Amino acid sequence: MTRITLTVDGAQVSDDVEPRLLLVQYLRERLGKTGTVIGCDTSNCGACTVHLNGTSVKSCNVLAVQADGSEVTTVEGLAQDGQLHPVQEAFRECHGLQCGYCTPGMIMQSIDLLNTNPNPSEAEIREGLEGNLCRCTGYHNIVRAVQHAAGQGAPS
Amino acid sequence: MTATEVENEIGRDRRRKEDQRLITGRTRWTDNIVLPGMLHLAMVRSPFAHATITSIDTSAAKAAPNVVTVLTGADFGEELGVCINAWPITPDQVTPGHSPMPSDRVAFAGEIVAVVVARSAAEARDAAELVDVEYDELPAALDLKKAAADEVIAHPDLGTNKSAYWVFDSAEAGTGGNVEDAIAKARTDGIVIEREYRQQRLIPAFMEPRSVVVDPTGEQYVMYSATQIPHIVRFALAATTGVPESKIRVIAPDVGGGFGGKLQVTPEEWIAWAVGRRIGKPVKYTETRSESLVSGHHGRDQWQKLTLAAEKDGTVTGFKVELLADLGAYVAIVGGGVPVLGAFMFNSIYKFPAYHFAVQTVLTNKTWTDAYRGAGRPEATYAIERIMDELAVEVGVDPLVIREKNWIKHEEFPFTTVCGLEYDSGNYEAATEKAKEMFGYDALRAEQQQRREAGDPVQLGIGISTFTEMCGLAPSRVLGSLDYGAGGWEHAAVRMTPLGKVEVVTGASAHGQGHETAFSQIVADRLGVPFEDVEVLHGDTQVAPRGLDTYGSRSLVVGGEAIVRAADKVVEKAKPIAAHLLEASVDDLEFSAGRFSVRGTDQGLGIAEIATAVFTAHNLPDGVEPTLDSDAAFDPTSFSFPHGTHLCAMEVDTETGALNMRKYVCVDDIGTIINPLIVAGQVHGGLVQGIAQALWEEAVYDDSGTLVSGSFVDYLLPTAADTITFDIDHTTSPSTTNSLGTKGVGEAGTIASTPAVVNAVVDAVRQFGVNDIQMPCTPERVWRAIQTGGKGGATTEAAMPHFDEGEGS
Numbered sequence: 001m002t003r004i005t006l007t008v009d010g011a012q013v014s015d016d017v018e019p020r021l022l023l024v025q026y027l028r029e030r031l032g033k034t035g036t037v038i039g040c041d042t043s044n045c046g047a048c049t050v051h052l053n054g055t056s057v058k059s060c061n062v063l064a065v066q067a068d069g070s071e072v073t074t075v076e077g078l079a080q081d082g083q084l085h086p087v088q089e090a091f092r093e094c095h096g097l098q099c100g101y102c103t104p105g106m107i108m109q110s111i112d113l114l115n116t117n118p119n120p121s122e123a124e125i126r127e128g129l130e131g132n133l134c135r136c137t138g139y140h141n142i143v144r145a146v147q148h149a150a151g152q153g154a155p156s
Numbered sequence: 157m158t159a160t161e162v163e164n165e166i167g168r169d170r171r172r173k174e175d176q177r178l179i180t181g182r183t184r185w186t187d188n189i190v191l192p193g194m195l196h197l198a199m200v201r202s203p204f205a206h207a208t209i210t211s212i213d214t215s216a217a218k219a220a221p222n223v224v225t226v227l228t229g230a231d232f233g234e235e236l237g238v239c240i241n242a243w244p245i246t247p248d249q250v251t252p253g254h255s256p257m258p259s260d261r262v263a264f265a266g267e268i269v270a271v272v273v274a275r276s277a278a279e280a281r282d283a284a285e286l287v288d289v290e291y292d293e294l295p296a297a298l299d300l301k302k303a304a305a306d307e308v309i310a311h312p313d314l315g316t317n318k319s320a321y322w323v324f325d326s327a328e329a330g331t332g333g334n335v336e337d338a339i340a341k342a343r344t345d346g347i348v349i350e351r352e353y354r355q356q357r358l359i360p361a362f363m364e365p366r367s368v369v370v371d372p373t374g375e376q377y378v379m380y381s382a383t384q385i386p387h388i389v390r391f392a393l394a395a396t397t398g399v400p401e402s403k404i405r406v407i408a409p410d411v412g413g414g415f416g417g418k419l420q421v422t423p424e425e426w427i428a429w430a431v432g433r434r435i436g437k438p439v440k441y442t443e444t445r446s447e448s449l450v451s452g453h454h455g456r457d458q459w460q461k462l463t464l465a466a467e468k469d470g471t472v473t474g475f476k477v478e479l480l481a482d483l484g485a486y487v488a489i490v491g492g493g494v495p496v497l498g499a500f501m502f503n504s505i506y507k508f509p510a511y512h513f514a515v516q517t518v519l520t521n522k523t524w525t526d527a528y529r530g531a532g533r534p535e536a537t538y539a540i541e542r543i544m545d546e547l548a549v550e551v552g553v554d555p556l557v558i559r560e561k562n563w564i565k566h567e568e569f570p571f572t573t574v575c576g577l578e579y580d581s582g583n584y585e586a587a588t589e590k591a592k593e594m595f596g597y598d599a600l601r602a603e604q605q606q607r608r609e610a611g612d613p614v615q616l617g618i619g620i621s622t623f624t625e626m627c628g629l630a631p632s633r634v635l636g637s638l639d640y641g642a643g644g645w646e647h648a649a650v651r652m653t654p655l656g657k658v659e660v661v662t663g664a665s666a667h668g669q670g671h672e673t674a675f676s677q678i679v680a681d682r683l684g685v686p687f688e689d690v691e692v693l694h695g696d697t698q699v700a701p702r703g704l705d706t707y708g709s710r711s712l713v714v715g716g717e718a719i720v721r722a723a724d725k726v727v728e729k730a731k732p733i734a735a736h737l738l739e740a741s742v743d744d745l746e747f748s749a750g751r752f753s754v755r756g757t758d759q760g761l762g763i764a765e766i767a768t769a770v771f772t773a774h775n776l777p778d779g780v781e782p783t784l785d786s787d788a789a790f791d792p793t794s795f796s797f798p799h800g801t802h803l804c805a806m807e808v809d810t811e812t813g814a815l816n817m818r819k820y821v822c823v824d825d826i827g828t829i830i831n832p833l834i835v836a837g838q839v840h841g842g843l844v845q846g847i848a849q850a851l852w853e854e855a856v857y858d859d860s861g862t863l864v865s866g867s868f869v870d871y872l873l874p875t876a877a878d879t880i881t882f883d884i885d886h887t888t889s890p891s892t893t894n895s896l897g898t899k900g901v902g903e904a905g906t907i908a909s910t911p912a913v914v915n916a917v918v919d920a921v922r923q924f925g926v927n928d929i930q931m932p933c934t935p936e937r938v939w940r941a942i943q944t945g946g947k948g949g950a951t952t953e954a955a956m957p958h959f960d961e962g963e964g965s
Binding site for chain 1: 171172174175176178179180181182183185187188278361362363364365410411412413415444445446667668669670833834836837838840841842843844845867868869873874875876877879881882905
């Protein structure tokens, strides 16, 4: 067991963990942060995407011990004082989700994408979300949600 | 109080009620559920496609840290139950027994042979590695055609792989002529097109892996499951495990997609049920993605032999369809019913005078197959829309011209087809005209011609699919006549709370469709209450005790109509109470926008006020029960027949085989639209699943029966970077089979898009002598087709292990 201390969604947490424990398992099983979900076992789907020190990572691809001393933000930590993050709002406004299982990862990746490139082209959005799978939306409205969040016009 | 003009909720692009919790992570996926004392399961699965189990040694696993027990099939008796087939398509169907955990023989790679119970999921999985199973490998039936010839038998005790042979013949049914006569005549003085198409095996690949929690610690056993069908699961548990229905509660909490893949009663659910009951503690099992791909049911997997007879001018005179359908190792819950659901759709929107359909369902030693988005109808649509293009080439006309020559004209509705189905409404001319205009059809055809003449290395192809489908499952009598084991009705209840809010209970079970929003809109209009005041309850057999769940694009056209009827009963119950309170005659009351008013006066009462009066019950008319709560069950008299015209432009790099989708336009007629935003989402997602069959996806087995596309590394789901923005629109011919005029939309995009894409690819390279490319149309296969004028080769040759044999140990 290894002692780790980190900040998750603004709160400091400290636990003894097995070295093999994945960050996503730590978030879900130890902290009850079940907003972040697991969709595959090969780091293809991106459903577990969170921010580690402000940058998106697939939390199935990070060991909990690697997050020691870091700041982690999950989909549960985005809304501030009851106000949704603009990207959360955009996903709802543009119907960028159906079953919602990929949505936490998709939102976290979209935020990272817009942090890096605040005014992306459609092609840049599509490439930027390539590591996140969605089976419901055909990506059409996810792309529009990101465009909407970037201030590129109202949804139609 | 003044009556204000209320905007109709039906037709509004309401943002979804569901989204608030989904975008904030406040979700209740089955795997999120944690119960006191809960134990975790891990499955031990067969690595072999077909083998006798000679011994199972669980001692090392039992000794592993925090393992509670390890159980095998032999440890259970009848309480383990069986996985059922609800649709034996013929009386003499050959159906292998399907134990959730066989103790003697495994019939596909991935089948469960033991279950480990431990305090944590990780400890259960670690211990599963220690279960020592000895197998005697048996020859495996893998190739569909060879299996159909009984070369190797998937279940030796059955003596054959042939499960059922099901036929529909229009001459025998009295719904049309004799197809052999039509073909014979066409051979002498007409056109006969003969083709064989492959529907490759697909995997539904819902994003949420299946998960099940069983809680036996109460008077009722509770099962939480990531399922589309909580009511059917409860029925099947009671029917096969001996627990009375009244002691079973099944809950489908938030469910992350299904697409037919969660329309199943699974070995994993049944094993968790048996283990939970045995141990008396809550248990959870959540599959890994790799387990999901190998053990969740697959879809499609057919060979289609087609013979189309036509006159020289392209008027079709007969169509003969002979299918081989791979069931996999067991007959799943719908099983052979999947191709039968397509049997009445090969004639599609056309006026064929003669039709013959036959399907042979076949057992193999592969993962079982069952419904996948469209279930039978994508296969039918693919076959007819591909072969209509071939007929157009033979006649030498534009493929839209050949379709128009044969389709049902809008003034001919209602139209009874060669299959005996009555299409209630439609307008193929209008949808096609609109789609052509949006697409810029003539300009793209001109560009295609230009590129062809210039010998451009990048060629342009235009693909068409003018589809229809039958959905809204379904009239119970029709299902009964087809020997399906259940009905097709749906149930709803509408309740008024004391403070005037509305609770709607539906037997449909959403898993991404947006029922909470769309059903709220329907009830808001019907009762004249605010959209926000309607709460839709579903997905729990204790909350919604009656229902037949969600699949086959049925929730709105069947479930929605049940809600309408229940809401209307609430109004009927409120009316005498309103009359009493207003001291008026019932005959003088009218109900509009949520208010009963006395004609010719300004007196009135809102339905919420009546709900409060009913709650207090201080002043009700004599003999009136103090409740407005009402329920209704709706059984449709017919299916729903959405249709549409889909147009696809594909660029093909003839030097590399690379494909680029340039444009995709569809105009769907789905009748009245409740929520255009939700409809658009259903269409987009449906399109991509159909396009994915055309271009990317295939479940591939190697020659020992191992699924080599057994992870998301190998099973190619499209990403945002693979797909484009679509141009979608609608025409509206309201359905006449439900009062809202709605038609199903959940499967339409998937059903229509596959042939549109393949038609476009073939159209781009037809000048190289290509008239078919086997799906998925990978660049390699397209390139080979151009080189050889063939179909681009089969996948099986490529289905080899990923490592070189000489490499490593």
